[in-house]
Amino acid sequence: MGGGILPHTFPQLLGSLSVLLAFVNVSGGFVITKRMLDMFKRRDDPPEYPWLYAIPGTVFGAGYIAAASTGMAGLVQAGYLASSLLCIGSLSGLASQATARQGNILGILGVSSGILASLAAVGFPPAVLMQFAGVAGFGSIVGLLIGRRITATVLPQTVAALHSVVGLAAVLTSIGSVMAHIGDISMLHLVSGYLGVLIGGVTFTGSIVAFLKLAGRMSSKPIRIPGPRHALNSSLLGLNIATFSTFLAMAPGAPLIAAGCLAGNAALSFLKGYTTTAAIGGADMHMSEIADMFTAVVITVLNAYSGFALVAEGFMLDNPLLTTVGSLIGVSGSILSYIMCVAMNRSITNVLFGGIAPIANEDYKMEGSITKTNIEETADALATAESVIIVVGYGMAVAKAQYAISEITRMLRNKRVKVRFAIHPVAGRMPGQCNVLLAEANVPYDIVLEMDEINDDFGDTDLTLVIGANDTVNPIALEPGSSIAGMPVLHAWKSKQVIVMKRGMSSGYADVPNPMFFMPGTKMLFGDAKDSCDAIKGALEGRNKLFDV
Numbered sequence: 001m002g003g004g005i006l007p008h009t010f011p012q013l014l015g016s017l018s019v020l021l022a023f024v025n026v027s028g029g030f031v032i033t034k035r036m037l038d039m040f041k042r043r044d045d046p047p048e049y050p051w052l053y054a055i056p057g058t059v060f061g062a063g064y065i066a067a068a069s070t071g072m073a074g075l076v077q078a079g080y081l082a083s084s085l086l087c088i089g090s091l092s093g094l095a096s097q098a099t100a101r102q103g104n105i106l107g108i109l110g111v112s113s114g115i116l117a118s119l120a121a122v123g124f125p126p127a128v129l130m131q132f133a134g135v136a137g138f139g140s141i142v143g144l145l146i147g148r149r150i151t152a153t154v155l156p157q158t159v160a161a162l163h164s165v166v167g168l169a170a171v172l173t174s175i176g177s178v179m180a181h182i183g184d185i186s187m188l189h190l191v192s193g194y195l196g197v198l199i200g201g202v203t204f205t206g207s208i209v210a211f212l213k214l215a216g217r218m219s220s221k222p223i224r225i226p227g228p229r230h231a232l233n234s235s236l237l238g239l240n241i242a243t244f245s246t247f248l249a250m251a252p253g254a255p256l257i258a259a260g261c262l263a264g265n266a267a268l269s270f271l272k273g274y275t276t277t278a279a280i281g282g283a284d285m286h287m288s289e290i291a292d293m294f295t296a297v298v299i300t301v302l303n304a305y306s307g308f309a310l311v312a313e314g315f316m317l318d319n320p321l322l323t324t325v326g327s328l329i330g331v332s333g334s335i336l337s338y339i340m341c342v343a344m345n346r347s348i349t350n351v352l353f354g355g356i357a358p359i360a361n362e363d364y365k366m367e368g369s370i371t372k373t374n375i376e377e378t379a380d381a382l383a384t385a386e387s388v389i390i391v392v393g394y395g396m397a398v399a400k401a402q403y404a405i406s407e408i409t410r411m412l413r414n415k416r417v418k419v420r421f422a423i424h425p426v427a428g429r430m431p432g433q434c435n436v437l438l439a440e441a442n443v444p445y446d447i448v449l450e451m452d453e454i455n456d457d458f459g460d461t462d463l464t465l466v467i468g469a470n471d472t473v474n475p476i477a478l479e480p481g482s483s484i485a486g487m488p489v490l491h492a493w494k495s496k497q498v499i500v501m502k503r504g505m506s507s508g509y510a511d512v513p514n515p516m517f518f519m520p521g522t523k524m525l526f527g528d529a530k531d532s533c534d535a536i537k538g539a540l541e542g543r544n545k546l547f548d549v
């Protein structure tokens with residue numbers, strides 16, 4: 001940024017736009033995180049006083065500003081250190097449900113202290129500070145409005161949209177910084193600036209495609225790229241290398257060549273982000289949770305990319321705080337991507353470049369026939385069971401069935417039925433989405449268990465109710481040679497009785513039939529999940545009234 005109340009040059013304009021986009025992402029992200037965490041609150045939880053954190057934050061901020069006005073040596077580095085420690089503490093806190101709210105607050109304090117330290121480092125004159133305040137304030141308001149409007153159902157596409165904002169900000173910052181210093185620029189500045197454009201561009205368009213797919217504004221099916229897909233991506237990479245070499249060799253002291261190389265790099269990275277993400281299958285009404293998670297893995301990968309783009313910006317701007325925070329984001333996003341890939345028994349390269357190879361249905365001969373059930377039988381089975389496990393997938397979110405499920409759970413628990421939920425790591429469109437949806441509907445989070453916590457309990461369970469899940473409860477995953485072989489699945493078929501809610505008998509994303517549907521202990525309840533759950537709730541209410549009389 002620079003100039004006065006308004007930018008005076010094109011690079012300064014790019015800097016202002018980058019600040020605007022950054023504050024949209026930061027404020028929106030913190031508001032969304034707080035709202036999602038608030039859904040896990042219960043009426044009997046002890047009171048919290050998060051505003052108390054504002055006291056040390058205000059004291060630190062006031063003291064820092066006062067010290068900065070005296071020109072105290074080492075102040076910027078101290079601010080960077082405090083901000084880095086707070087961000088590390090935030091990430092650690094967010095890793096646990098018990099400390100997640102504190103983690104979010106530490107993140108806010110870390111970002112705030114980082115902003116103060118960065119402002120002290122650049123030493124803006126009053127006019128530019130006014131420009132910064134206006135741009136940052138407007139971006140914060142936009143992010144706040146976005147964060148307050150979204151629901152848990154649209155959380156995945158909102159996250160993708162915010163990632164695109166980060167990517168575009170990295171592109172604009174990198175281009176603006178290189179253009180502003182092209183007359184006297186170091187090799188490190190050139191390399192980090194080029195990488196910032198490359199990684200940011202891929203993040204920008206890749207996140208937009210992911211957003212459009214998840215929001216249903218673009219076909220969720222993999223888009224066929226003309227010609228061999230890998231040949232196209234390899235050609236784009238080759239062009240990137242050629243542009244990079246030209247940029248390093250000829251850009252110093254040559255603004256036109258630098259601008260041309262950066263523009264070409266941006267165009268290539270935008271195209272690469274599109275081709276990579278568009279060719280990956282998303283989720284629609286006929287696909288299962290694995291399809292959702294292929295796109296969700298891409299979102300976490302793009303999240304990691306946005307972190308690495310920040311690392312490049314940190315080197316370019318000689319800002320160790322950006323390098324530290326970017327490393328945290330990049331590594332945590334990479335770890336999450338790895339965890340999700342393990343949950344699907346896929347490598348990250350297979351998800352991004354290979355996908356699932358469908359196996360013909362005729363390779364699996366289903367024995368037996370399906371057994372249909374109805375609302376009354378399902379309600380009776382739930383009411384007479386002593387233990388129930390409910391397996392949910394993204395189909396629950398699509399149908400908005402979580403509220404009816406919560407009421408069913410409440411009624412069963414009031415009758416001393418042991419009810420628990422089983423969540424597969426790839427349930428929903430992103431990790432934790434089903435947990436948030438259930439929390440939104442006031443399902444106690446202590447009965448919502450992960451796969452490794454509950455998988456051994458299915459054999460001792462009277463009834464398992466499967467809602468909106470398919471591939472994650474498919475026993476074919478245990479058979480070598482299947483397209484989902486080796487993928488960890490929930491052993492729902494081991495229960496004494498299984499009732500599966502589905503719209504129809506379509507296969508999951510992997511196009512592999514589910515033999516659990518044909519097992520003697522399984523019954524199929526066809527129809528919309530919300531309508532079925534509402535009807536079951538009504539049947540249970542009628543049954544309770546009958547017995548109360």
